[in-house]
Amino acid sequence: MTESFYTWLGIVIYIVVGITVAIFARRKLGFGMNEFFLGNRQIGGFVSALTYAATTYSAFMMVGLAGLTYKLGVGALGFELTYLCGLVLVVFFGPRFWLVGRKFDYLTHAQLLADRYQSRAVGIAATILCLIFLIPYAAIQVMGIGYLLAGVSKGAIPLLVGMIIAIVLAIVWANIAGLRSVAWTDALQALIMLVVSIAAVWYLAYRGFGGFGGFLDKMNKEIPQLLAGPGLFKFNVFFGLALPWIFFSLSNPQVTQRLFIPKSVTAFKQMIGGFLIFGFIYTVVSVLWGFGARLLLPGLEKADLATPLLLAHPTIPRAIAIIVMIGILAAAISTIDSILLTLSSMVARDIYKTGINPKASESLELKIGKVVIPIIAAIFFTFAYWAAGKKGLAFMIVPLSVAASAGLLMVVPAIVGAFFWKRATATGALISMVVGAVLVLILQLTGIKPLGWWPGVWGFIVCIGLYVIVSLLTKAPVQKAEEFIGYLKEELPKRNFI
Amino acid sequence: MGKAFWWWVSWFTFLFILDFSIPFHTLKGVQKVTGSLLFWIIWIVVAIVSMFIIFLRWREETH
Numbered sequence: 001m002t003e004s005f006y007t008w009l010g011i012v013i014y015i016v017v018g019i020t021v022a023i024f025a026r027r028k029l030g031f032g033m034n035e036f037f038l039g040n041r042q043i044g045g046f047v048s049a050l051t052y053a054a055t056t057y058s059a060f061m062m063v064g065l066a067g068l069t070y071k072l073g074v075g076a077l078g079f080e081l082t083y084l085c086g087l088v089l090v091v092f093f094g095p096r097f098w099l100v101g102r103k104f105d106y107l108t109h110a111q112l113l114a115d116r117y118q119s120r121a122v123g124i125a126a127t128i129l130c131l132i133f134l135i136p137y138a139a140i141q142v143m144g145i146g147y148l149l150a151g152v153s154k155g156a157i158p159l160l161v162g163m164i165i166a167i168v169l170a171i172v173w174a175n176i177a178g179l180r181s182v183a184w185t186d187a188l189q190a191l192i193m194l195v196v197s198i199a200a201v202w203y204l205a206y207r208g209f210g211g212f213g214g215f216l217d218k219m220n221k222e223i224p225q226l227l228a229g230p231g232l233f234k235f236n237v238f239f240g241l242a243l244p245w246i247f248f249s250l251s252n253p254q255v256t257q258r259l260f261i262p263k264s265v266t267a268f269k270q271m272i273g274g275f276l277i278f279g280f281i282y283t284v285v286s287v288l289w290g291f292g293a294r295l296l297l298p299g300l301e302k303a304d305l306a307t308p309l310l311l312a313h314p315t316i317p318r319a320i321a322i323i324v325m326i327g328i329l330a331a332a333i334s335t336i337d338s339i340l341l342t343l344s345s346m347v348a349r350d351i352y353k354t355g356i357n358p359k360a361s362e363s364l365e366l367k368i369g370k371v372v373i374p375i376i377a378a379i380f381f382t383f384a385y386w387a388a389g390k391k392g393l394a395f396m397i398v399p400l401s402v403a404a405s406a407g408l409l410m411v412v413p414a415i416v417g418a419f420f421w422k423r424a425t426a427t428g429a430l431i432s433m434v435v436g437a438v439l440v441l442i443l444q445l446t447g448i449k450p451l452g453w454w455p456g457v458w459g460f461i462v463c464i465g466l467y468v469i470v471s472l473l474t475k476a477p478v479q480k481a482e483e484f485i486g487y488l489k490e491e492l493p494k495r496n497f498i
Numbered sequence: 499m500g501k502a503f504w505w506w507v508s509w510f511t512f513l514f515i516l517d518f519s520i521p522f523h524t525l526k527g528v529q530k531v532t533g534s535l536l537f538w539i540i541w542i543v544v545a546i547v548s549m550f551i552i553f554l555r556w557r558e559e560t561h
Contacts, residue, residue: 246514269556
């Protein structure tokens with residue numbers, strides 16, 4: 001049997017098991033937008049935790065973060081753990097999202113903003129922001145899968161075929177039962193991601209260095225420069241990467257949508273706790289993997305190739321390499337289908353229903369949402385195909401992912417203000433989002449970094465300033481603000497939420 | 499927002515200050531895994547435990 005046969009066999013098993021799980025999830029599918037896009041807000045804690053993890057952690061971890069560790073050292077761990085600590089925002093804001101989501105029947109954070117600020121334009125702007133910035137982010141995942149499969153199979157699976165597999169699976173899993181099939185397949189995939197990554201690092205440590213003690217000793221001896229302080233990170237780079245990531249849990253709609261789905265307070269607690277434990281383990285494992293690559297494969301020109309090349313290294317048994325590849329494939333696809341589903345719900349609810357046809361029936365709205373899924377997927381694919389053909393550009397996985405998060409960061413002041421500031425206005429929210437996003441795009445595309453600071457930092461400063469100043473100069477939707485914030489003030493203590 | 503809210507906001511602000519300052523200053527010269535790598539692992543464990551302390555107090559609605 002050839003190596004490509006086993007690679008294909010692994011992929012086929014993964015697809016069959018995934019589709020079986022998705023079909024199983026369909027048994028509970030009811031009717032309506034809430035049902036299709038939120039699982040009727042009745043998802044249990046275990047599945048909520050794993051879908052949150054699988055949605056958040058993508059191919060970025062074992063490929064991009066490992067590459068970043070390879071290149072710049074221990075600061076990569078700090079950067080990713082800074083993100084994990086940012087989950088405290090879910091501890092503060094999650095219960096608020098959850099409560100108002102049930103009370104006012106919100107499907108997306110754009111709908112929440114539109115209603116809270118009493119402005120359709122705010123909801124539409126928030127949706128467009130998500131569309132613009134999540135397309136490159138999702139496309140990177142598609143591209144990453146293509147490169148990974150081509151690398152591990154040593155060309156037996158061409159780049160284009162890998163990308164097609166990713167897109168088709170994402171469409172299928174999003175369509176079978178909406179959030180239910182996505183969440184259940186996410187849960188399966190999260191378990192695969194975690195188990196195989198731990199197994200991979202275990203093999204790496206024992207076969208490559210004689211155990212974890214030997215692994216750490218070798219790090220001390222051979223790459224001390226990557227362990228000192230933040231490694232080779234400069235402060236502005238670290239801060240520029242970390243800032244958007246700290247707010248990831250509030251800025252990314254595929255993540256905020258998951259704050260609406262737990263069926264109870266207990267399920268919500270399990271979601272956060274489960275995710276924190278998952279995130280801690282997966283981050284440490286991914287960083288160790290990157291250090292292992294640096295020790296076994298020093299001198300690579302492209303750090304993003306560290307993982308594919310390490311999987312081809314004799315230290316890693318071929319069977320483990322194929323399983324790890326499946327784990328990374330799972331990480332990427334679980335992120336893509338979640339983004340796909342969320343963006344589809346935003347187009348249906350926040351652009352079509354809110355902006356174009358407020359009288360649309362729920363069945364029409366749902367139909368629009370389902371039709372949009374393959375269209376958005378086609379856009380992801382087109383972008384990925386285009387990006388994969390470029391050479392010499394800054395198409396490294398990390399900067400592009402961070403650029404996406406930097407753009408999405410511009411919605412954060414409006415979200416925070418919605419929950420805490422009665423004086424906040426629609427004009428303030430709208431102008432801060434639009435101007436902030438345009439600034440980030442300009443800085444990102446031109447490569448300009450004033451005073452050495454990254455686009456997200458400048459965009460965020462301008463965005464906060466505009467939000468406050470414009471809000472103070474314009475008229476707030478007082479009645480809605482009272483209703484919204486007043487409701488939370490009344491409900492939060494009943495469940496001991498802070 | 500009560501006292502607990504602001505106490506926890508202050509605590510996490512302090513943790514983020516440590517996150518950005520200790521590795522870039524105090525541990526700059528420590529070229530070992532017992533430097534920043536160990537710091538960040540202990541730091542996140544403290545942060546995670548803090549989050550657990552907050553949300554483990556949550557309960558289903560009381561009437």
